Structures are given as structure tokens and as C-alpha cells.
Amino acid sequence: MFLGQLVAQQRATPDPPGPTPPPVTSPGTAGVGERLGESVDRGLNTLGDKLKKGWAEARRSVDEMGVQGRVYGRLHWDKAIADAQIEISVQSENNVTLSGSVPDEAAHSTAVKLAQDTVGVGQVVDHLTVSSTGITTVPPRTDVPPPVPTTPKVPQ
Numbered sequence: 798m799f800l801g802q803l804v805a806q807q808r809a810t811p812d813p814p815g816p817t818p819p820p821v822t823s824p825g826t827a828g829v830g831e832r833l834g835e836s837v838d839r840g841l842n843t844l845g846d847k848l849k850k851g852w853a854e855a856r857r858s859v860d861e862m863g864v865q866g867r868v869y870g871r872l873h874w875d876k877a878i879a880d881a882q883i884e885i886s887v888q889s890e891n892n893v894t895l896s897g898s899v900p901d902e903a904a905h906s907t908a909v910k911l912a913q914d915t916v917g918v919g920q921v922v923d924h925l926t927v928s929s930t931g932i933t934t935v936p937p938r939t940d941v942p943p944p945v946p947t948t949p950k951v952p953q
Contacts, residue, residue, distance in 0.1 A: 864893065868918065871912070877904050881900060891917055896924035902927055
């Protein structure tokens with residue numbers, strides 16, 4: 798009985814204030830967290846350096862690309878006009894001429910706007926046409942007789 802009272806008293810007594818004792822580790826695990834953290838830091842730094850280099854190369858590539866390539870890229874990456882047959886020509890380094898056909902007026906506006914908003918474009922000459930291949934009309938059917946009018950029955 799004396800042992801039970803001692804255990805109960807020790808559980809009820811709070812730990813004395815002071816420094817927290819170090820965690821218990823086995824001899825082979827000392828510094829594992831620190832080494833892991835350093836490894837993660839090195840990996841993130843390497844990734845950051847690769848991203849910076851990749852972005853710089855992409856930026857340099859875009860800067861070296863001519864106006865025609867920039868306009869082509871913008872027009873052909875837009876879903877609304879990606880399949881349109883648009884030809885792009887450049888005169889005097891910054892005057893762009895668009896020719897060909899687009900499916901509808903919205904695609905026409907999009908193509909012209911994208912070309913105008915491209916870096917290096919000064920003026921856009923619009924020779925695009927709106928194709929009417931997507932519009933079809935269906936005549937009304939004549940082989941079906943008209944409906945017969947009926948009068949509603951009134952309960953008596």
C-alpha cells in the first residue's frame with residue numbers, strides 16, 4: 798500500500814522549473830534532424846538556382862525572338878483561334894499584317910487584339926476574313942401535317 802501512495806504522490810507533484818532535459822536519443826541518431834534540415838536547404842537552394850537559370854534563358858529566348866514569332870505564339874496558344882488559318886507577315890520590323898480566315902467575329906477581334914498587344918508591334922494591318930462555314934440554316938419540315946386543334950372537355 799505504501800508503494801501505491803508514493804506513485805500517486807509523484808504523479809500529483811509537478812515537475813520542478815528549470816531547463817528541459819535533452820531528448821533521449823540512441824547513439825546512431827544524434828544530429829539526424831539537423832543533417833536532414835541541411836540537406837533540404839541545399840536541395841531548395843539548388844532548385845532555386847535552376848529555376849533562376851531557366852527563367853533567364855526563357856526570357857533571353859523571348860527577347861531574341863522576332864515580332865513575327867511573338868505574334869505567332871500568342872495567336873496559336875489562344876484556344877479561340879488556335880485552329881484558324883492565320884498568316885502573319887512583318888514589314889519594317891514592327892508593322893504586322895494578319896491575313897487568312899477566322900471562324901467568327903469574336904475570333905477576329907481576339908486575333909487583332911492579341912497582335913496589337915504583343916511587345917514590339919507598332920501597327921496591325923487587318924486582312925482577316927470571317928468564314929461563314931459554321932453557319933447553316935435548316936428549312937422547316939413540310940412532310941409533317943399541322944397539329945389538329947382540340948377543345949378541352951369541360952366536366953359536367
